[in-house]
Amino acid sequence: MSYIPADKLKEEAQTIIKEIDFSNLKPKDRLRIPMQEMPAQEPKARAKNIQEVALGYFEEQVKLEAERCLQCKNAPCIKGCPVEINIPGFIKAAAEGDYQKSVNIIKESSMLPAICGRVCPQETQCMAECTVGKSLKDMDKSVAIGRIERFVADWERAKGKMSVPEIAPSTGKKVGIVGSGPAGLTAAADVRKAGHEVVLFEAFHKLGGVMIYGIPEFRLPKEILDKEIDNLLSMGVKIKRNFLVGRTRKVKDLIEKDGFDALFIGTGAGLPNFMNIEGENLVGVSSANEFLTRANLMKAYTPDKADTPIFTGKRTAVIGGGNVAMDAARMALRVGAEKVYVIYRRTENEMPARREEVAHAKEEGIIFSFLSSPVRILGDETGKVKGIECLKYVLGEPDDSGRRKPVAVKGSEFTLEMDSVIMALGNSSNPLISQTAPEIGVNKWGNITVDEDGKTSMDKVYAGGDIVLGAATVILAMGEGRRAAASINKLLADNK
């Protein structure tokens, strides 16, 4: 993919629109409409600013993209969507220019369309099932469902008035939601709608979970998140920030002493993994969580205003191949690194990161070192990072995950000069809740175990999101929050 300027994309769309008679489109005509690329900031410029990279479709583009949809009767895309959004339905409304109807259809299933439209891995979900992609024998050419979703959600936000859902009359029951990531936010809204009093506990001083401290501004502007959260507040959800359940108050005390009728635990997978290699505790090595938190939550990308320092190396190595690695690498560029390497032990094909993010990273000048993995980090006499020693790998037999397992090549050591290293090896679940509430059962990875209703082994306590699934996605966390909320609402309706 090479970069095409936004105004060029707009012009092209305008030209094509004029040539099409939309009143009488046959499926083969629809297949002929070119897929609309996402307008983006110019790569060189954006690598030095924090503003959103993807700019969103122009109205002409939305029209064209929505008209590509074949309105399949069996709608395979819906099965690819973890929360089963009525995809052909909202696309049809968008094609007709009824954006309000379109966004309302999405909101029947997803509470955060402006966010999901931006961060969902559509290429492995809805788009992976799309008939258009299959017909064109190129799944990258499936209908760009997420881009249309984003457009209509942004349209509603720009209009100013967001529809506040109806709240049932007060039931006198009280539910606590622990954690304000997508799982917690969704559960809070759904439980509140049923008329229960809802208190949302968040350890941080800001709400949003990974969406605020992890996913960077250039991919998900915080203004969007704030709007969604305002919406929640307008529903009458009470919010307690700076409240670490397990320490500020134990789970048991919330139920037994403070009178909560049910609790939902959505505390996420916040524990950064390290490799346990030599040199990992040198000065200049950080976890991606630490690096991104300093940058995002503590706003260290505005050094003239923020008090929180960030380690701004000139040559930065990021270890890992997921979204977290892409975000850390691209953020490193934006806070001043001159050369950023991503070191990943498999090849580009196995990378768990979203393809769009990898493409963006490449355009911005991130250097990828595939099939290599660090063996140790080298330090100078003052304990600062000066380099990283890696081994080359080849792909062997497939492992449990079905991906081909990387095998080290003996004697293939090579050294790269670096002054900072960011470990982006994924996250495990934070053990605080299970340590302070032994009644809540966990599996061998420390994830909380739940039944099909999202209930934990402790009475009145439900859980969902990354704390149950391990590091997953925003949309799955939302789905889990929704499921547990339904169970809680049922529980509270049953014991009147």
Add this chain to the structure above:
Amino acid sequence: MSKVLDKKMLSRDVVQMKLLAPEIASERQAGQFIIVQVDSDFSERIPLTIADADEKAGSITIIFQIVGKSTLKLAQKKTGESVENLLGPLGKPTHIEKFGTVVCVGGGIGVAPLHPIAQAMKNAGNRVITIIGARTKDLLILEDEMRSIADELIICTDDGSYGRKCLVTEPLKEICEKGGADLAVTIGPAIMMKFCAETTRPFGVKTYASLNTIMVDGTGMCGGCRVTVGNETKFVCVDGPEFDAHLVDFDNMMLRLRSYKPQEQDANHACHLQAAIDQLQR
């Protein structure tokens, strides 16, 4: 939001501050700490030990030394004003039981976090010997408070301006030699804790050190506070702050404490800091 209920200077650059925080006051135990952030958008989150708490009044007390931008910002808050964010109580509480004789060793500002631990050890029926040290007499804090708890109080200054002219490790060694210690607890500069650990090691006296690494979230999410303890990586904010001092890699910890030194110096030119501290004395 937490209101500043009271503020007083304990020495030229040490501030004692009482904050309204009923939830923290009722849950906290000796050895735990809080994270303070003066304002939400651009301030740093800094860890400070809960020096004391009054459950009835719903207040907690912190004692901190002005060493940089964030501690200065906090010190500049006036009684009646508020700090935006206060998270706690964090960390595992100190393991308190009847050990016999407990030697509590505090250096500099470390005497503040040591105080609640000494108190709890005393309440659990231990004989408590306290050794407190400072560079010079004026920098010594909480002498009276410590005296009222301890069965024996030993004061050391580097320059001999008060008490014994020696490092805190000297009386610690004497006590160990006499076989008079069942447990030692040490809090202070990393270098002091390191040498306390070396002092007690040959005598096999179990020693706890409360570590003051750099932190961001204080909830186990970032790993910025990691230290090496017995060849394992531990997070001070959730696994600590107290660890077996004989297993802590203090050298690595000291390196990591200096991680952001260039930026910190930028943020606070020493003379600017001194001028600001002068302002506070009025």
